[in-house]
Amino acid sequence: MLDFSHGAAYVDGQLVPIAEAKISLLDWGFLHSDATYDVAHVWKGKFFRLDDHVERFLSSMGKLRMSIPHSRGDLRSILVDCVRVSGLREAYVEMICTRGLPKPGARDPRTCTNRFFAFAIPFVWIANPQKQTEGLHLIVSRWQRIPPESVDPTVKNYHWLDMIMGLFEAYDRGGETAVVVDTRGNIIEGPGFNIFAVKGRTFTTPARGVLEGITRRTAIELATEYGYEVVQRNLPADEARTADEVFVTSTAGGIMPITKIDERAIGSGIPGPITQKLQEGYWTLHEDPHYTFKIDYE
Ligand SMILES: Cc1ncc(COP(=O)(O)O)c(C=O)c1O
Incomplete structure (x- = not known):
């Protein structure tokens, strides 16, 4: 057998x-x-x-x-x-x-x-459920993401050397994961995830140079349904550092709070209420037949 x-x-x-x-x-x-x-x-x-x-x-x-x-x-x-x-x-x-x-x-x-x-x-987790209750410590890497003019980021690809070196840099600097940037220091994405910053009632997520994640799409749909504004544009690193809440999205773990960027706590240093609300919404959708279908294991 x-x-x-x-x-x-x-x-x-x-x-x-x-x-x-x-x-x-x-x-x-x-x-x-x-x-x-x-x-x-x-x-x-x-x-x-x-x-x-x-x-x-x-x-x-x-x-x-x-x-x-x-x-x-x-x-x-x-x-x-x-x-x-x-x-x-x-x-x-x-x-x-x-x-x-x-x-x-x-x-x-x-x-x-x-x-x-x-x-x-x-199942593979970028941050497991225990870690998600604490939030992740993110490092803004010095590594730049391969430009979209070179490799189309909307094609899901294995050009990960920038992000892998970013991960090594994050571990060296005491962080748990990394995001890579563009030539101007705007945050792009990380190894297997997209990023969002929340300020007031507005969500910002990078528009360009990213994989259009399916979890990113779910987060945008939920945020819109809950009455928040979602803006897709450049996300300068300092804007993320001073946001009320920051989270990352991936099939490998869903919606995961970031509670520290480089040396700075995000908000009060614990996962924020908007991120938590989105997380709940995300896992509730896993019961919705519109988004799911049952596997017959027999
Ligand atoms: C570079 C990159 N960005 C973002 C994501 C998140 O995409 P999704 O939400 O579809 O898993 C991934 C997933 O592996 C990825 O490789």
Whole structure:
């Protein structure tokens, strides 16, 4: 019997235990970060906003001139299968399209056959529920995000060296996570999350240079529903440092309070009431059939 309890992957048309999932060393996804991906999640046995993730994934593939012989419906059922065989009720579910391998001896991306992979593993947290009650200590990194003129940030991508070096810098400076900036010191995003600053009744989130996160979208929808104004524009680091509340958004953890930026406490140094209200709203949506669908594990 195959053991899928640590997760399951879809590789070459087969479901395999996650530890046995392998790709070619020569795939450009590995050699050149020539790939796109998306991550959805399963909570209490239900997918959350899966169609939105699949839509963004297909749009990313289109922008990178990639194609695979799978319909939307195929992708959905492959992802469900990965979760179903793993039996995971809380899962982190990734879909990936790589450029594949060119013809032997060639370096022409048009000769590559693009490849699709997927996997489900136990849920991944940027800040776990315990940490979310305290809030995170964020460092504004000196590293700049790769500019949107170079790599389209609306295509979910593996160009993470700026953010990974930002993380090392954050740990060296006593922080827990990092955001990278643009050439003018505006905050862009962090390793796997978008950011919001709240001042009065206005939410500000960077407009440009970011992945348009699905959790960011949920936060914007909830804030608007609760009667707040949401503005998408540049977010200078000092504006975030002096905000009433700051939070980050990601599939890997939802809406997560930031209670310290560099050496400065945000608000009173504990998660603020607006962030908490949004967090509650976010997890309540996980019961809403409009946003979720139940996995049949039988
Ligand atoms: C660079 C980047 N920004 C933002 C996000 C958040 O996006 P989402 O809310 O869709 O998970 C991610 C997710 O991994 C990301 O990689």
